[in-house]
Amino acid sequence: MENSKSEIKIPTMAEMAAEGKEPEILFWVGCAGSFDERARKITRDICKILHHVGISYAVLGTEENCTGDPAKRAGNEFLFQMQAMMNIQVLDGYNIKKIVTGCPHCFNTIKNEYPGLGGNYEVIHHSQLIQQLIDAGKLKAEGGESFKGKRITYHDPCYLGRGNDVYEAPRAALEILDTELVEMKRCKSNGLCCGAGGAQMFKEPEPGKRDINIERIADVIETKAQVVAAACPFCMTMLTDGVKNQDKEQEIKVLDIAEITVRANGL
Amino acid sequence: MIAQFIFIIILAAAVYLFSKNVAKIRRNILLGKDTDRNDQPALRWKTMAKIALGQTKMVKRPVAAVMHFFIYIGFIIINLEVLEIMIDGIFGSHRIFSRPLGGLYGFLIGAFEILAVLVLTACIVFLCRRNVVHLKRFTGTEMTQWPKSDANYILITEILLMTAFLTMNAADYKLQLLHFGHYVTAGSFPVSSLLAPLLPDGASALVITERVCWWFHIIGILCFLNYLPYSKHFHILLAFPNTYYSNLNPKGKFTNMASVTNEVKAMLDPSFVPENTGEPARFGAKDVTDLTWKNLMEAYTCTECGRCTSVCPANITGKLLSPRKIMMDTRDRITEIGNNIDKHGKDYNDNKSLLDNYVTREELWACTSCNACAEACPVNINPLEIITEMRRYIVMEESQAPASLNNMFGNVENNGAPWKYSQADRFNWAEEQ
Numbered sequence: 173m174e175n176s177k178s179e180i181k182i183p184t185m186a187e188m189a190a191e192g193k194e195p196e197i198l199f200w201v202g203c204a205g206s207f208d209e210r211a212r213k214i215t216r217d218i219c220k221i222l223h224h225v226g227i228s229y230a231v232l233g234t235e236e237n238c239t240g241d242p243a244k245r246a247g248n249e250f251l252f253q254m255q256a257m258m259n260i261q262v263l264d265g266y267n268i269k270k271i272v273t274g275c276p277h278c279f280n281t282i283k284n285e286y287p288g289l290g291g292n293y294e295v296i297h298h299s300q301l302i303q304q305l306i307d308a309g310k311l312k313a314e315g316g317e318s319f320k321g322k323r324i325t326y327h328d329p330c331y332l333g334r335g336n337d338v339y340e341a342p343r344a345a346l347e348i349l350d351t352e353l354v355e356m357k358r359c360k361s362n363g364l365c366c367g368a369g370g371a372q373m374f375k376e377p378e379p380g381k382r383d384i385n386i387e388r389i390a391d392v393i394e395t396k397a398q399v400v401a402a403a404c405p406f407c408m409t410m411l412t413d414g415v416k417n418q419d420k421e422q423e424i425k426v427l428d429i430a431e432i433t434v435r436a437n438g439l
Numbered sequence: 440m441i442a443q444f445i446f447i448i449i450l451a452a453a454v455y456l457f458s459k460n461v462a463k464i465r466r467n468i469l470l471g472k473d474t475d476r477n478d479q480p481a482l483r484w485k486t487m488a489k490i491a492l493g494q495t496k497m498v499k500r501p502v503a504a505v506m507h508f509f510i511y512i513g514f515i516i517i518n519l520e521v522l523e524i525m526i527d528g529i530f531g532s533h534r535i536f537s538r539p540l541g542g543l544y545g546f547l548i549g550a551f552e553i554l555a556v557l558v559l560t561a562c563i564v565f566l567c568r569r570n571v572v573h574l575k576r577f578t579g580t581e582m583t584q585w586p587k588s589d590a591n592y593i594l595i596t597e598i599l600l601m602t603a604f605l606t607m608n609a610a611d612y613k614l615q616l617l618h619f620g621h622y623v624t625a626g627s628f629p630v631s632s633l634l635a636p637l638l639p640d641g642a643s644a645l646v647i648t649e650r651v652c653w654w655f656h657i658i659g660i661l662c663f664l665n666y667l668p669y670s671k672h673f674h675i676l677l678a679f680p681n682t683y684y685s686n687l688n689p690k691g692k693f694t695n696m697a698s699v700t701n702e703v704k705a706m707l708d709p710s711f712v713p714e715n716t717g718e719p720a721r722f723g724a725k726d727v728t729d730l731t732w733k734n735l736m737e738a739y740t741c742t743e744c745g746r747c748t749s750v751c752p753a754n755i756t757g758k759l760l761s762p763r764k765i766m767m768d769t770r771d772r773i774t775e776i777g778n779n780i781d782k783h784g785k786d787y788n789d790n791k792s793l794l795d796n797y798v799t800r801e802e803l804w805a806c807t808s809c810n811a812c813a814e815a816c817p818v819n820i821n822p823l824e825i826i827t828e829m830r831r832y833i834v835m836e837e838s839q840a841p842a843s844l845n846n847m848f849g850n851v852e853n854n855g856a857p858w859k860y861s862q863a864d865r866f867n868w869a870e871e872q
Contacts, residue, residue: 203855206866216868238851243851246848247832247834248831249696249831250703253699254707255855330810336689367752369807369809370807371844372807373857374843374857377758378758378760378804379757379801380758382756384753
């Protein structure tokens with residue numbers, strides 16, 4: 173296991189299919205997870221967790237394509253459905269049954285909007301996978317960095333929380349750490365958006381008094397938390413920018429649920 | 440006898456006028472496009488019972504929830520009293536339920552009086568919140584003169600009605616003590632007995648007071664009934680069907696447009712023959728008639744409480760978008776179209792539309808689709824659906840998305856990602872350690 177740190181080989185569906193194998197679960201990485209520098213690190217951490225617990229998994233690699241989420245939220249239904257149908261062809265071609273995503277937007281789109289276009293899969297978000305692994309006793313918080321005594325708060329991504337009523341799974345991943353989990357005044361179904369959703373990530377905000385992520389970071393600062401946990405690559409970008417903007421980089425770390433899990437387990 | 444005749448005429452006129460206006464609103468709602476909201480009836484009844492009847496979404500704001508609950512319970516229960524007033528009015532009887540109900544009658548009248556005081560208190564608190572404390576939620580660009588006055592008219596009317604009810608009972612109570620005429624000893628008056636000393640002692644003055652209050656109360660109620668279709672107060676009726684026809688899907692799930700599916704399938708597979716989907720419709724919504732009847736029902740259900748706007752991240756940070764305004768604009772526009780049909784006939788075109796004449800593009804593009812508005816609404820209204828439909832029109836019919844979004848579309852189409860990276864580099868992350 174010691175060597176695994178640097179020698180994880182990421183299996184692709186194409187390789188597996190060539191060997192006549194089918195993985196238990198497909199890890200849907202997402203565009204941010206594939207291209208965004210920070211999110212790529214989280215992608216590798218999710219792989220470390222999958223590897224650590226010995227789940228048979230694979231990724232699509234270069235065969236993966238945008239789910240169409242940003243196009244759909246922006247009103248481009250044509251582009252969304254084109255993307256969806258191409259992806260469904262690829263997924264069905266590999267006989268995929270179960271998917272874990274590293275992004276709440278991919279999660280929501282594949283889980284809720286693909287079935288209507290013929291793509292039916294069991295879809296979970298990586299925070300739900302972590303919760304399942306904790307519940308099954310396969311994942312603990314030992315052998316790594318101690319978060320004991322640290323104040324941690326959790327920012328609910330809209331498409332995980334309000335969008336799909338997943339509030340407890342990411343919190344379960346934090347509760348195991350023996351830390352002080354503090355909630356922001358706007359949390360769970362009242363959580364405030366980071367400002368990236370609805371394709372805002374890809375455009376300048378409309379004129380206003382301030383940016384939404386700055387408004388959100390004020391909630392984080394108010395909790396006096398040392399770590400703000402995220403579960404979405406877009407929230408990650410917005411929160412990190414917000415922390416920088418407020419000159420709080422020394423005091424507040426923005427970490428994904430997967431990164432925290434990997435650190436706590438020394439993976 | 441004459442009094443009975445006048446009463447029946449007023450009652451009939453009020454019911455006729457109200458039915459006519461409700462029919463007009465129903466027709467306006469049905470100008471929207473069809474959508475199926477009849478599946479899972481058991482879950483729909485349960486949703487309605489929980490959210491409209493049980494008001495479970497109100498409790499997020501406890502002060503407003505308690506006050507609103509007083510008015511709501513008062514409204515429903517005091518209607519039993521109105522039933523008696525109706526029967527008395529038609530048949531010329533007086534407190535007709537007192538004999539058959541016996542001891543229960545006294546309890547009921549006593550309970551109505553206590554409820555009336557609670558309603559009065561809540562209305563006064565609500566008036567203060569709107570006009571003295573100036574809660575932020577009740578301000579904003581869309582809260583112009585009419586919406587503000589509308590709210591005040593409703594509260595003042597309710598105060599007047601409750602005052603008339605209590606004064607009527609006080610006079611009746613005094614007449615009962617005098618054993619005057621047909622004023623049989625009936626009911627208990629825990630509140631109005633305290634008001635009795637304020638009234639004159641002479642029997643004839645008391646009879647006049649009692650009769651004036653009786654007529655004022657019932658005519659007031661009938662007028663209020665007819666005010667509803669013009670007012671945000673219509674929510675007291677529409678909250679029930681509106682929650683019954685709630686969206687039962689996860690909030691993150693947006694509709695897949697069937698018209699687009701046909702075209703995309705035809706593009707991917709030239710041999711594909713689309714099913715006949717009727718007339719070629721516009722993609723998305725330019726005007727309210729491009730929305731579904733449910734969107735329009737929601738517009739008529741909205742009581743402008745502003746919970747949606749107060750949690751909207753765009754609005755909180757000073758952007759133009761206000762979900763409440765989207766709903767109010769939709770209602771104003773469909774009402775305008777309805778009035779045009781009445782005046783100029785079915786095919787009249789006023790060259791106006793919801794987009795641009797009511798809702799600006801700047802508002803629409805400020806939305807983060809976070810669903811906070813839909814979550815906050817106590818009667819399950821979803822402004823995000825309307826915003827999305829209008830975005831669809833702008834993007835697919837006009838190709839007028841902001842330039843940066845057009846870049847993103849291009850990237851998704853050509854590179855399979857919203858950023859300008861090569862598809863071939865998509866798996867590079869696996870090489871880094």
